[in-house]
Amino acid sequence: MSSRTRTSAGPAPTLLRRLPLRARALGTGFVALALVGVALTEGGTAPAPEPVQARLAAAAAPAQHTFRQVTSDAAFRAGEGQGVKVSGGAVSLATPVGRASYAGKRWELGRWTSAWSRPAHTFDELVPSWDATTPPNSYVQVKARVVSTAGRTSTWKVLGNYSTRDAAFRRTSAGVQSDSVANVATDTVRAATGVRLQRYQLRVLVLRLAGTKAVPAVRSVQAVASSGGALQPTSRPLHGARSLAVPRYSQMIHRGEYPQYGGGGQAWCSPTSLSMILGYYGALPSAATYSWVSGSYRDRFVDHLARAVYDHGYRGAGNWAFNTAYAAQRTGGAFVTRLASLRDVERFIASGIPLAASITFSRGQLTGAPISSTNGHLVVVTGFTANGDVVVNDPAAAGNASVRRVYDRAQFERVWQRGSRGTVYVVHDAAHPLPAGW
Structure with missing residues (x-):
């Protein structure tokens, strides 16, 4: 799905890691608020389950991270678009294919869905990010869904209703969204307890206020799939001071x-x-x-x-x-x-x-x-x-x-x-x- 892929793993391990629930500010606890999201039904067919045996990473295994990024016309065209066009290294709203209710307003939308991405390793966290252009009266919504090693597919998880402006609505994450496969902690998709993940898919909705001509666009969408592991401290820098x-x-x-x-x-x-x-x-x-x-x-x-x-x-x-x-x-x-x-x-x-x-x-x-x-x-x-x-x-x-x-x-x-x-x-x-x- 991507024009750039990078997989990294830590060196041989020595110490075990403990990952606390993340808060986003000094001394400020995480607050999860339920949010009424876009009122539309999301389709899409989940991949057929594969006979992949579930496994838990050994406690001594190093951390593994795979970063994949979509930034080119070819990479965007590898996904599926509805009501959007791909041009100039971006996917943008063209002819809307649906409507949504959000923040007390009506919005027209287009949709882009990536191909399924399978990192070289299983993972238990996914962190998406994006680069979006949002003129007045427009925004983008970014979603992800994941597949477990047992072949179960999560529901679509909203990672953000985003605009560079805050006049038409308040920019927001979508709170805790939980099922038997995964849940969301603000900007991170996490595997449910005892679950390992093997694949993920990203979806972007580009939306504008009904009756306007705004053209929101996304120039890149990316995610890092992560598997926790042991810490191996490194020595003095290779590049000097x-x-x-x-x-x-x-x-x-x-x-x-x-x-x-x-x-x-x-x-x-x-x-x-x-x-x-x-x-x-x-x-x-x-x-x-x-x-x-x-x-x-x-x-x-x-x-x-x-x-x-x-x-x-x-x-x-x-x-x-x-x-x-x-x-x-x-x-x-x-x-x-x-x-x-x-x-x-x-x-x-x-x-x-x-x-x-x-x-x-x-x-x-x-x-x-x-x-x-x-x-x-x-x-x-x-x-x-x-x-x-x-x-x-x-x-x-x-x-x-x-x-x-x-x-x-x-x-x-x-x-x-x-x-x-x-x-x-x-x-x-x-x-x-x-x-x-x-």
Whole structure:
């Protein structure tokens, strides 16, 4: 189904991983709200069950991640479209084939469904992301369904009702959606207890307000299929010492700002990290875009980004896919993936690409951190020291001047891999192509 596929596995294991339920902000618990979704019946035929014996990965097996991305006309045409056209590396609404009710309004829609994708390994989590253009009065809805190794197919799971704007409706995930095969935790599809997954399929609806001429489009859709495993710490970097000149912004200076978008402070690690990365590329929004933000606030673009990525479903600004979808519109390329170790991070840094990494840690597990613990936090990896320690911009610092930190390599790798299975935001522009093999 894809124009780009990458499978990675961790090195030989030494430590067992424990993966906690993810929260999207410092000290902020996960809130799952039921949401009335699009009122239409989704068809599609599930693949015939295959005689694949279910298996659980051995406790000592390394983590495995397969990332696949659809970005070309040929890749989109490998899927099935209804009411859409494929052109210029995008799938866009053409002649609507149905209607939906959402947010108290009527919408016209087109639909694109990918071919079934089967990674080289079984998996228990799937994280989709996308790059969508949503003019006024339009939005996209992204769904996924998975097949277990026993041949059972899940229902379609909604991963996001997304628009870059919030005038026509409130951008949102769709809450917990559970069946005997899989469930949803905001932006992640997870296998049901005791279930292993073998295949998945993605679906995108492009919708516009009935009676309008808006043409929403999707330029890329991707997913990383992930299997947890043991952690193998890596040694000093292969590319030597290097640190990228990423600007430094603190989330804490925004404490109490705009409660309707999370209230700044501990809740804005993700949009603040994204602001640092966009600032590095010279891709922050213009001042006119965030003129609505109070002139008395510092780094006002952070407030704007918090609004632009805010998920009204779980009430937070840390939805992974919403953050990269916004970034893709600013730089031309962004997605969510998982990396097996800091070795992969080194390759991105060597290519001039900083990464936002999701970490989780308890007291004493990350020496030098500006906070003692977190159940979900984003930092920007900007480089490595000569001995392999990790240079980061940590937005949890009290002010911009103290954002730069150097974390022990083994400690950081542990809280990143165990905390989120190595989840990162990859954001790049044309001047910074992805490393070879991506």
